[in-house]
Amino acid sequence: MTFEEAQKELEGIVQRLESGEAPLDEALKLWERGEELYRFCKERLDTAEGKIEELASRAQATKP
């Protein structure tokens, strides 16, 4: 699952819940799923570690 997919599903769930139309059973299931998606997204952001690397360009290395 990509970050985008998770974020989109999470926002869809919030919309459904905020409409107040979901029966309680469904609402609780949605909440659980939503929390799961939230944790996934948060983890993706938290574990992302900045790195700037230089690719040794062969084109330049082998220039005549």
Add this chain to the structure above:
Amino acid sequence: MKVEAIEYGDRKVYSVGAFNRGIASWLQRLPTVWVEGEVTELRRSDRWASVFFTLKDPQDGSCLGVSIARGQFDALRLELSDGDRVHAFGRPELFEARGEFRLRALSLERFGLGDHLAALERLKAKLAAEGLFAADRKRPLPLLPTRIGLVTGNDAAAKRDVLTAVTTRFPPANVLVAETYVQGPRAAGAVIEALRALCREGVDVLVVARGGGSFEDLLPFSDERLVRAIAECPVPVVSAVGHEQDTPLCDLAADVRASTPSVAGRLVVPDLAQLLERLDRSRAGLERGTRRSLERERRQLDGTHERLGRAPRLLLERRRAKVEQAGARLRALSPRSTLERGYAIVRAGDGIVRSPEAVEPGEHVDVEVAEGSFGARVEERT
């Protein structure tokens, strides 16, 4: 010109010199033409009567040797260097001593700005007709790229601008930088090689950034091979080459065009602070939304409970109304209401008097009227 052959029986054989002379004289009958190409391997010496160079076709690499009279070449004052594009006017020629074919140039012209512009327009029209710049080819950029590839010159400014914009918005970004030539005859090939190398390293979005420059400086970014390589790139490409008004063809083939390297940097990563805020809002929405469902169900239950409580009293009320109604009807039917209208009941002995024969004159009777009763005596029978 007649070329002499030696005859061995019925076989005609030419000497090398005769053969070359024959070919040379045949070539001389061809008309003069203009040939376009890039100058390479220019060789000039004051000891030589001619200047030599090779014309190279930038598209497929075909080569053609050229010679031109040194006096003529010097008079043109072209100051050519490797990679310069020229138009050469001349005719094909065979250097007989070595059997080498080449173009004998009578004149040379540097490929001018107007020629470049015309060539660019032709290429643009051709690629547009192929659909290379079509809007439906453009791919969306990933929201959260895991690795960003950056192709840039080592001129620092464009590279620094992209990196600053990227890391300001999204500090944990992963950027793989490939520095390469961004101008001159080798630039197009070098940029293509850099793009491919970055793709092999598994980037999921690419930025090609180069600061502003002269029209000629930016020409490699309109090179047909580079434009095609960008269009065929397996991941989305953001192009930020030159300034707003330049629009090299690679900008048109890229998935997204950025006006400056900084804009390109901002385009490829999300704003981390905004992303976290949005995520937290979503989470708050989760709880609020679930509570809303809970509240609604609770209200519904309360309503049902209230109705349950009201039910027995309602039943009682309804019964009472029914009894009242029956009473009213009963009263309407009782003799009292008849008395109310002014009638009277006469009783004699132990029965109600219904006929004059039932009483004797002088007999005592009881008379009942609406508001009470009184005694009376019968006077006579009529």
